[in-house]
Amino acid sequence: MRRKLFGLAMFVLASSLLACGGGSKSSEEKIPAPSPTTAAAAVDPTTAGEINGQVSFEGKAPAKIPIRMDDEPVCMKEYKVPIYSDEVVLNDNKTLRNVFVYVKDGLGDRTFPPPSEPAVLDQKGCWFIPHVVGVMTGQKFAVKNSDPASHNIHPIPNLNREWNKSMIAGAPDLMEQFVHAEVMIPVRCNVHPWMRAYIGVLPHPFFAVTDDKGSFVLKGLPPGEYTIEAWHEKYGTVDQKITVGPKESKAVQFSFKG
Amino acid sequence: MKQEGSVWLHRFAMLTAFATFLLIIAGALVVGHDAGLSVPDWPLSYGKLMPRMTGNIFYEHGHRMIAGLVGVLTTVLAVWLWRAERRAWVRWLGITAVFAVILQAVLGGITVLYLLPIPVLVGHACLAQLFFCMTVGLAVFTGPAWNSVAPVEDDRFPAFRHIACGTTAAIYIQLILGAARRHKALGLLPHVIWAGVVAVFVMWMLYHALNKLPQSQKALRGLSSFAGGLVVLQLALGYGSYWTRLVTQGAPQPEPAMINVTTAHVATGALLLGTCLIVTLLSYRRLPGSVREMSFTRNPQKKFA
Numbered sequence: 001m002r003r004k005l006f007g008l009a010m011f012v013l014a015s016s017l018l019a020c021g022g023g024s025k026s027s028e029e030k031i032p033a034p035s036p037t038t039a040a041a042a043v044d045p046t047t048a049g050e051i052n053g054q055v056s057f058e059g060k061a062p063a064k065i066p067i068r069m070d071d072e073p074v075c076m077k078e079y080k081v082p083i084y085s086d087e088v089v090l091n092d093n094k095t096l097r098n099v100f101v102y103v104k105d106g107l108g109d110r111t112f113p114p115p116s117e118p119a120v121l122d123q124k125g126c127w128f129i130p131h132v133v134g135v136m137t138g139q140k141f142a143v144k145n146s147d148p149a150s151h152n153i154h155p156i157p158n159l160n161r162e163w164n165k166s167m168i169a170g171a172p173d174l175m176e177q178f179v180h181a182e183v184m185i186p187v188r189c190n191v192h193p194w195m196r197a198y199i200g201v202l203p204h205p206f207f208a209v210t211d212d213k214g215s216f217v218l219k220g221l222p223p224g225e226y227t228i229e230a231w232h233e234k235y236g237t238v239d240q241k242i243t244v245g246p247k248e249s250k251a252v253q254f255s256f257k258g
Numbered sequence: 259m260k261q262e263g264s265v266w267l268h269r270f271a272m273l274t275a276f277a278t279f280l281l282i283i284a285g286a287l288v289v290g291h292d293a294g295l296s297v298p299d300w301p302l303s304y305g306k307l308m309p310r311m312t313g314n315i316f317y318e319h320g321h322r323m324i325a326g327l328v329g330v331l332t333t334v335l336a337v338w339l340w341r342a343e344r345r346a347w348v349r350w351l352g353i354t355a356v357f358a359v360i361l362q363a364v365l366g367g368i369t370v371l372y373l374l375p376i377p378v379l380v381g382h383a384c385l386a387q388l389f390f391c392m393t394v395g396l397a398v399f400t401g402p403a404w405n406s407v408a409p410v411e412d413d414r415f416p417a418f419r420h421i422a423c424g425t426t427a428a429i430y431i432q433l434i435l436g437a438a439r440r441h442k443a444l445g446l447l448p449h450v451i452w453a454g455v456v457a458v459f460v461m462w463m464l465y466h467a468l469n470k471l472p473q474s475q476k477a478l479r480g481l482s483s484f485a486g487g488l489v490v491l492q493l494a495l496g497y498g499s500y501w502t503r504l505v506t507q508g509a510p511q512p513e514p515a516m517i518n519v520t521t522a523h524v525a526t527g528a529l530l531l532g533t534c535l536i537v538t539l540l541s542y543r544r545l546p547g548s549v550r551e552m553s554f555t556r557n558p559q560k561k562f563a
Contacts, residue, residue, distance in 0.1 A: 065509065065510055067510060067511065068511065071312065071313045071314070071316065072312050072313045073312070074312070085510040087510060149310075149312060149313070150304055150309065150310060150312070150313075150315065152295065152296055152297070152298050154295055154298075162373055164295050164298045164373055165298055166297070166298045166299060166304050166305075168304055168305075188295075190292060190293060190294065190295040190296035190314055191293075191296040191312070191313035191314045191315055192313050192314070193291065193292050193293075193314065193510075193511040193512060194510045194511040196510070
């Protein structure tokens with residue numbers, strides 16, 4: 001009798017773990033988008049302006065740190081030259097790539113509907129592409145696996161729900177959403193610990209990631225006074241205030257010191 | 259009539275203890291490689307019994323495979339003990355070990371499914387060492403060192419067995435502090451301070467073994483000497499773990515030097531615990547206190563009724 005009770009207890013415990021366990025929910029489960037407190041007001045294109053600029057780097061360039069991919073031969077063979085950490089990527093013109101630039105303040109009570117197209121994060125060559133990506137709250141976030149290897153996707157947010165999901169080679173895209181604005185959410189692949197990415201989640205579409213020229217553009221801004229923030233994963237954040245008039249294009253420069 | 263223990267039963271118990279030691283090393287490698295969440299599902303791995311063992315999946319699923327083997331060995335040992343062991347307390351220790359390994363598997367599953375909750379991580383690490391002690395104990399109790407020895411009373415103060423017991427307890431506390439430190443539940447300072455306490459205990463045990471125990475107690479003297487060497491090695495590995503972690507801070511991936519030194523530190527800790535546990539068990543067996551009198555003080559006038 002005691003043995004039967006013990007077996008039943010273990011079965012119940014194991015079943016409970018399997019059925020209820022996990023910090024992750026299935027991607028099919030709907031995550032409710034936040035209901036706006038005010039109706040979304042379209043930006044008047046006849047007055048919309050833009051902020052553009054560059055993010056430069058001052059000081060000595062940090063040493064490049066090589067990445068070891070010995071544990072994943074299918075990815076290692078894709079690289080003919082050594083591959084380095086993308087924590088700090090300096091462009092040839094001494095600007096920084098992968099800086100997340102966004103409107104931190106100044107939009108007031110305006111709300112903006114998320115686009116129907118998903119933001120995309122791909123895994124290719126055992127690397128997250130892009131390294132830094134922006135997405136709106138409630139916008140679909142698609143994770144792809146373009147590798148012949150298995151990955152796991154593990155965002156580690158503070159405000160949003162943490163999850164960790166596997167993606168075998170050839171798996172269909174994962175579709176997720178982030179409910180709360182958060183700058184920035186680190187993303188890991190625990191199978192390949194060198195793989196890092198960052199997701200910026202914002203309630204508006206005015207964000208950009210600097211390119212191979214260190215440049216960014218924030219288009220379609222209503223006239224107003226804004227605080228623009230540039231975020232870098234190693235060098236922190238720099239803010240600047242800027243006023244944009246009707247149909248004005250304003251340039252702003254950011255600089256990080258090494 | 260049940261046999262007290264066969265040679266093969268003892269060897270199987272030793273095999274189980276050794277496999278458990280390897281499992282502890284495998285667990286340390288999982289943490290060192292930051293592979294704890296590389297297999298998001300449990301009990302299957304990527305939906306399979308056997309996934310492709312690439313990247314950190316090798317360490318995480320490898321750990322699960324060795325755990326499965328230890329579970330099987332423990333179950334077989336418990337069944338074998340139940341059928342062949344005369345002493346009821348040894349049989350029940352075998353059953354307890356089965357419960358412990360099942361609980362350990364459940365804790366392992368919880369750490370994966372609930373994204374590494376720190377209390378469960380620390381509990382998983384501490385239960386691992388406790389389970390290791392059970393397997394070591396079973397190996398000792400089924401062996402000739404335990405079963406064919408004439409005890410010699412030791413009424414000195416402090417008795418060697420008490421020093422050994424205190425040393426073993428101090429080492430276990432140190433392992434708890436180490437697990438708490440590694441999983442960021444506590445800072446480094448308690449672990450460093452208690453390392454000094456452990457070193458004092460081990461050296462005290464070694465001094466007592468070499469200077470107070472008779473030459474005939476070769477096993478106790480030899481094991482105590484081994485423990486003395488281990489604690490020196492462990493202190494060096496502890497410093498190495500700290501230093502390698504410091505110099506590789508900010509690296510894009512865990513560095514082999516840090517992983518290897520830290521894993522060796524965990525393994526040596528387990529080995530030290532096991533060694534001192536054996537010393538403790540054997541000293542209680544071979545050098546027991548007087549059975550004729552128990553008293554609150556050493557005054558023979560005051561005794562239990």
